[in-house]
Amino acid sequence: MIRPRAVRRHVGVLAALGSLAAACSPLTTFDRLVPKDRGGVRVAKDLAYGAAPRQRLDVYAPRKACGRPRPVVVFFYGGSWNSGTRAGYAFVGRALAARGFVTVVPDYRLVPDVHYPAFVEDGAAAVRWAISHADAYCGDGGSVVLMGHSAGAYIAAMLAVDPRWLGASRPAVKGLVGLAGPYDFAPFDVAASRAAFGQSPDPAATQPVTWAGAGDPPALLLYGSDDTVVRPRNSQALATKLRAGGVAVDERAYAKLGHIGILLALARPFRGRAPVLDDVAGFVQRTVDTDRR
DSSP states (O other), X not given: OXXXXXXXXXXXXXXXXXXXXXXXXXXHHHHHHSOOOTTEEEEEEEEESSSSTTOEEEEEEESSOOOSOEEEEEEEOOSTTTOOOGGGOHHHHHHHHHTTOEEEEEOOOOTTTOOTXXXXXXXXXXXXXXXXXXXXXXXXXXXXXXEEETHHHHHHHHHHHOHHHHGGGGGGEEEEEEESOOOSOOSOOSHHHHHHHTTOSOGGGGOHHHHOOTTOOOEEEEEETTOSSSOTHHHHHHHHHHHHTTOOEEEEEETTOOTTHHHHTTSGXXXXXXXXXXXXXXXXXXXXXHHHO
């Protein structure tokens, strides 16, 4: 028997989905309505990794007792580099934490207040924070996987493949997980990319495909076959460049999923659409286990 409260909840979720169809907007309404994984819990909120108001982050961890230090996943949300808030991504943090990972979800500064490379610099600062503070949450600061969706996947990819940003901290990054990321989009022919990157004197230097190659961490690149916002060719181009450098790449396309669908598949009610969470969790664990041997 379906209870009226459950019906109302799922109707609300579907209404929220309708408002998200056009782009990767803040997911606070969806996050508030969607049922979450009980095996993961938020253990810290609104911690500063920098002085700016948006340089704050939340931390999620498995509910079960701590044993061996756990892998750390730093998740960057999308929003065309001009929108988004970590408040809409508890469903992601708790999902990953329930699979055994300490998960850090940072905010970062946005266009028009900043432009490239400020949001990448914020991402690097958040990763350095995660490396330095992981042990406080039973995390392994030497076993970090960077993950992101859309514009957040761009940030994760730049930190993984471009040594300018993390410097001496880069060896702690053991893997990259990109969901529907833009990795090869110069010249800048849409409003969002022009606003974020149009002032750069060297457009090629802003692109993950420019930097990808030998020595980069293994990557899992996921995308929906029906994505018309960030075309699958972005993931395919990055995969090709990484493989040419001898980097292990797992590239997966999900049939009948679009740009938002691949993210929503991480949420409990929508996991039947595609095994995104299973694929991510398997990759993170395999990557870290291989590195620890």
